[in-house]
Amino acid sequence: MISTIDFEIPELRNLKKPIKKLFYKGNIKLLKKPKISIVGTRRALNYTQFATHQLASKLSFAGNCIVSGGAIGVDAISHKAAGTNNTILVSPCGLNHRYPAINKKLIEEIEQQGLILSSFDEDFKSTRYSFVLRNEIVVALGDILIVTQADLNSGSLRSVEYALKMGKEIFVLPHRINESQGTTLLAKNGLAKVIYDIDEFVEQYAKTPLKEEKEDSFLEYCKKNPAYEEAIIKYDSLVYEYELTGKIKIKNGFITLP
Template sequence: MDYDLWLILVNISNFRKKKLIDTYKSAKNVYNNFEEILKENKIISKKLNNFQKDDLYYETINLKETLFKKKIGYITYANPLYSEKLSGILDSPYFLFYRGNIDLINKKSIGVVGARKCSNYGLAATKLLTKELITNNITLISGGARGIDSIAHKTALENNGYNISVLGCGIDITYPSENEGLFSKIAENGVVISEFLLGTPPLKDNFPRRNRIISGLSEGVIVVEASEKSGSLITARLALQQQKTVMAVPGSIFYSGARGSNKLLRDGAVICTDVEDLRVTLSLEHVHIKPMKFTPEKNEILDMITDSPVHIDDIFKNTSVDRGALYALLFEMQIKSEIICLPGNYYVRTI
């Protein structure tokens, strides 16, 4: 019998499970004293209603086999790996299922969150800020959703950084479905985590719960773009309640997708206008990089590509570089992270 998995499956609250561990020190002791617990604790007894501890025997065995087959690990409140950061979360989870290196939850991490439907500006800002975090050996934490979350995760991977992705569904469920490859790559050099039992669908109520874990594990949260009803604002509010630093990227007053993040600034979030704001607010050590030497052709392209998106057709029209050579240069500059290609063949500078 795996007593930790057995207690995970017992249908009582996180709070009650943690109180039992505080009293009995281990899940095995809880199991061995369970009849006495039911007699003494009327709340648990009423909640479980004629439950017997051996009722979960086969379910526990099946869960253990499934976790082994799917290479899913788990930690509980009783495990030394359980982070102090997790203990500080309101209604902290009793357990986490994970794929990857769970030790990362104890490393310095910053949350980057934002809209699922983000603008090109939001995409570029996310790439720029995430790259700066990774350059400073900070772990990126986000929610694995479409838009800003996925862009942040991909940028961290592209720059050989560490990722923590917190899911709002069972760890055996891929949501959104197109991120299956992304989550697999994160698990190779980072960790994907979930507080939900296997098979739990991505229900609407799961995501605010997920957001409290993002804010709890991070030392600060950056909101890139958020509408007035964005779940990212929940993450930001929770981080503020936990006395964490919250930064927001300013957006156009005419863009509805930035109204929520702009109001965060109005209500006291730290403004993030460039990477220097990020360095100062988070006390990052600026990584000095030797100035790069550019060819005349590359200089010509960089003169045209600014921090505002420029379409590839406009680059073609205003450069003397041969079309074939231009494609090769643009590709090379993307590989070196000198520029970023946005959806629709728009380009922006990162240097």
């Protein structure tokens, strides 16, 4: 069901032009949580995919809601790693469309468990301008902006421009020479800070006690005998840690307790 937000969202005061209407599907309470925006290329390197997943997953467990734009690549990885019940997707089209089609299943899961926002009427089809406004809203909603990979001509650098105008801190990942030259240039020019240690970075933005909460919730989760792939998405490296220490067992693609 598509509804209209009938209250002010303070973060959106930073937009260049006020939004007349904001439509949504899902859990509107996520707007009240601390939020971190993660964006980047559609063609993410293996390293970027891994690091993005680590960041989104751990920041989500630390009590932050992850905001992104629903595109393939970094956006989709961020939404999945955060858990579809703790992510906000800002759409470039009306909510009767699920764009891009390749992410249809992910978008449907976020509709049911997380939150999808759009500033366009329900049947509106995306245009060049609608992507621009989508990106601006993604940046505005987050307390900070993380760009995990972007080339010199990447659209993600437009998001950086918005963040700079809004006075938001920008963070990037370290990359090898000639990779992600856009984010490397941001760091070189002092416009972004580099994340060298993911756990240390996450600790700065932790809204809940990390280790105890993760351990307790994970063991409770395992009592339901979840699918291994689902557990990896939700709990990442904690699955491997518990398997190695004998706290859980994996059999026929499912997790059980000893």
